[in-house]
Amino acid sequence: MLGTLVEMLSYSFMQRALLAGLFVAILAPLVGSFLVYRRMAFIGDTLAHVAFAGVAIGVYVRDGLGWGGVSPFLSALVVSALAALVIQFLADRTDAYNDVSMAIVLSGGFALGTVVISLTGGIAVSINQYIFGSISTVSWHHVRIMAALTALVGGVVAVSYKHLLYITFDESAARVARLDVDLQNSLLVVLTALVIVAAMQIMGVILVAAMLVVPVAAAGQIAPSFKASVLLSIVVAELSVFSGVTLSYTNDVAASGAIVLIAIGLYAAATVADRYVV
Template sequence: MAEFIELISYSFFSKALLAALLASISCGIAGTYIVARRKVFIAGGITHASFGGIGMGYFFGINPMFGGAAFGLLSALGIEFISKKTEIREDSAIGIIWSFGMALGIIFIFLTPGYAPNLMTYLFGNILTVSNTDINFMIILCSLLILFFILFYRIILFISFDEEYAQSHKLPVNTFNYILIALVALVIVLNIRVIGIILVISYLTIPQSAANLLTRNFKHIIIYSVIFGVLGSITGLYISYIADLPSGAIIIFVFVVLYLAIWLLKYFHQKHRIQRQLK
């Protein structure tokens, strides 16, 4: 424990903790939305498509995160549009955009002269190298998300549960769908620095699924997944530090252990209750 407190006193490590906290909040909210609406595959598509923008950033010498954000947003809005307005089916549209984004990224990086030094950071993330700019952007995004979900919670829940019925009440269903998927895209892109393209989906799904084992209330799923996200991140960071293993992968490992533990607890609790009732 003393070792842990000493660790926090290093500025890079306290920054990592802050990044983990912000990742847990933003992904807790956005993830609950995509899990409840079964849009996890869309989130995967957005994540991978943003790699195209990161590659483009390298090629043109601009901040790869800006390129990533642009591609993330465009692919999010594109998937939403294609699946609603055209004959192409949603999962096929995701498959196309997912692989096309990755392909563009690979082409751009191949064309960029020299070696792309931080490429691994984008693929696997590195919570220990998160910059102050990244942190600032994440604080702004978290505030925006919290505000939006507090203001429009009822309408978001209504539309998510039954889009058609909300439409029959003349609610701006499409506008909300576009705004929400755009926010999800921003959450994904900003968290790529923390956890990486390959692994970011974990923050959006595992804490939420664990929370969903305990409650079936949308609001409570958000709160529990933020808590699980923070717990898993801190534990994972600590283990990765003492065992000298990659932080992103260890955090996911901890998430899955947490999920299994809750599942087992729930299973035995239910069994116990049924046996008591049968007596």
């Protein structure tokens, strides 16, 4: 096992993939913890599908229209952030995070992506890496971006932690205390969009939402407090990424799928431990 690990880490592309994945394992649970405890887990899946539309638009403009300077990641970020604000707008108007509203945004985003893809047959090939993830395409530039985003998101959460915590567990009281609840809600959904777009190269837009939810759900089974749950969810995500990337290397399976399946396995183990051991 040790020899296999040393061999894996001797390849530069595996070093890049593992580092990027480990940064995702910090980012996703850090933001996902607030989503899960606010019963907003569905928003991650919604924004992931909207990011697919953003990628499709970026790839079409770059490859289909020949505008080589356009980045699919930038277009995905812009489209996802706008969708996040639309969801927040709908939530403010209905005074709740309505599943129907998010389902409409989700289906609309995915439908837009499929329409854009159909405009040219060549896009379907190049867009697969964004849908399913591709560890071989992670560059050192992308790793540095992930490191910077981890520091940025971590800093924002640290500064806003008390307000986010207050709103997460008692939004009505937060409004009475005259906290800017709408601003904090908008901040949370935009951070979610940022994490999804940052993680989609290694996880793919289809599976990235799972990393926002599954590690947090696993930690929530056994953690004694919210803060402990956040920290433990990051540990679960790190173990899932490390094991999934290693399994991908040794057995030639999709890294993103392996990571999510391992995270689900850890959730099942935590559930059993909570019921029969703890």
